[in-house]
Amino acid sequence: MEVVDKIFKSEVDLMEFPQNLAVMLAQNAEKFSNLPVYQEIKKNSEYEPLTWSQFIKEVSSIQDYLVSTGFKPGDHLAILSANRQEMLEIELAVMAMGGRVVPIFSGYAAEKADTLVNFCDAEYVAVADEVQLAKISVPDKFKNIIHFEKVSRPARNLIHFEEILSSGSAHKLLGSHMDKQAVCLMMYTSGTMGKPKLVQLTHENILSQQAAMKVLWNLKSTDRFLSYLPWHHSFGGIFEKYSAICSGAVLSLENSFGKNVDQMISNWDKVKPTVFFSVPRIYQALTTLMGQNPEIENLIFHDELRFVFTAAASLPQHISDIFEKKNIPVYEGWGLTETSPCCTVTNPALPRKPGIVGKPIPGVSLKLSEEGEILIKGPNVMSGYYHNMEATETVLLKDGWFCTGDVGEINKTGLKLISRIDRIFKLTNAEKVIPTEIENILYRDCAYMSHVYVAGSGKDYPVVLVFPNKAMFKETPDPSQLMEGCKCPNNLDKYFSCFKNCLVDWNGSIDAKYSRLKKARILDYELSIENEELTPSMKLAPNVVGRVFEAEIESLYQSEDDQPKPVYIINIE
Helix, strand or coil: CCECCCCEECCCCCCCCCCCHHHHHHHHHHHCCCCEEEEEECHHHCEEEEEHHHHHHHHHHHHHHHHHCCCCCCCEEEEECCCCHHHHHHHHHHHHCCCEEEEECCCCCHHHHHHHHHHCCCCEEEECCHHHHCCCCCHHHCCEEEECCCCCCCCCCEEEHHHHHHHCCCCCCCCCCCCCCCEEEEEECCCCCCCCCEEEEEHHHHHHHHHHHHHHHCCCCCCEEEECCCCCCHHHHHHHHHHHHHHCCEEEECCCCCCCHHHHHHHHHHHCCCEEEECHHHHHHHHHHHHHCHHHHHHHCCCCCCEEEECCCCCCHHHHHHHHHCCCCEEEEEECHHHCCEEEECCCCCCCCCCECCEECCCCEEEEECCCEEEEECCCCCCEECCCHHHHHHHECCCCCEEEEEEEEEECCEEEEEEEHHHCEECCCCCEECHHHHHHHHHCCCCCEEEEEEECCCCCCCEEEEEECHHHHHCCCCHHHCCCCCCCCCCHHHHHHHHHHHHHHHHHCCCCHHHCCCEEEECCCCCCCCCCCECCCCCECHHHHHHHCHHHHHHCCCCHHHCCCCCEEEECC
């Protein structure tokens, strides 16, 4: 691969950071001893804060227990659980003593979960409950299985988390002399374009990231995070979670995990976050509620809210405008699991432009190959993929640059994302189509659209599958959130009619005529993380969607007489 020489760097230097997570925890425990580090809703539907001193005591007790079982630096512990206090404590206990944690999505089916647990060579496993325990086909092979809730299955290697806390003795945290290059966290990629890979991340990867964000955002112990993003994914499990912990801020669990907006609003009221990390879909839901109820708007925009952060997909302009009119900065960023994950962040002082994801964070360098692929170098880049040297050598060049697989452009305001390389396809006339550019045009104005997928590789023209946001059918949105002339449909039939008219206009804004859509199909179907159609950050997984809906795509290249009935197909000629 030939590489363009021009390097794009941060204008701000990276500050010094602790050698490893054990040192970071010890420093914060001394500095913030009686301040809360974490809280979740327990008794009486109220948050119960956990102080740094309590937190460190429990983390060291877990370390003491693991040492007694023969756990040693380099050992692997897999976790099958949704976000919760026990997961956080075990994760930091293992990482701070030189072990490696492998968080695995608790919503995976048994076969896949078991495959991922076995692939990572875990000697130890932690599970939330009976459901997660049942996903492990051969439990006896593990030295220990820690369970957070009571289970009925008897086994020699099972131990309840509470028993560990009561049996272990608190001591000085282990691991303070650990090398910064030691691997401490292994995360499976979301697999948007293929088979997931297991990314190996070091203490330096995680802590350099947090040092960079501390410079940019001046995070403090007085900050409060409301966290719903899944911790098995890098956005929530590294970027958000460690931004809070490393800065001494309070990490508060949103106990609906982003699935119930009303519950999220209730938790928001209790926590009053000063910082909020989310994906566009949640911001859409929140702004819709604000448009319906001024009281909710006042609740969201409380006096201490400092800024919000968005990633995973481009945030529609009308949503960021709502926050900015309230003088709440909207930061947008980009990165990958392999880069711990953040590489770039926008400057809210500059006019926001769709697709622009900002400039490199401190310590990170960026450049483009001649093909436009984005390359990254810095202390945030992974050490490699576990048990996959071939894939590692493909993306990690000998001079230290990491090939992201994303195509972009560099301008005065920052990096512009164009597409994943693997998503760009050619039509029968050899013209190249960038589906994400078309998708972004469709996403831009329609609040009723949950996800879209443009296809057409090897065909005469591109087509699109549309997955509507049916929750909007029950709402009365704020007109300011909708494009001019929107008829505010309240069912699928009306949406079909409304969307058909809008699509003609949107299609006309596509510059290249060969890239304009000729057919669209609206599907009465909700994509899900559990079915792997969406990534944990709520992005559409194109490889899965393309495979699952192959027949629906092919139907758009058939004559009208061959179409199944009834079906929501739009012809654009």
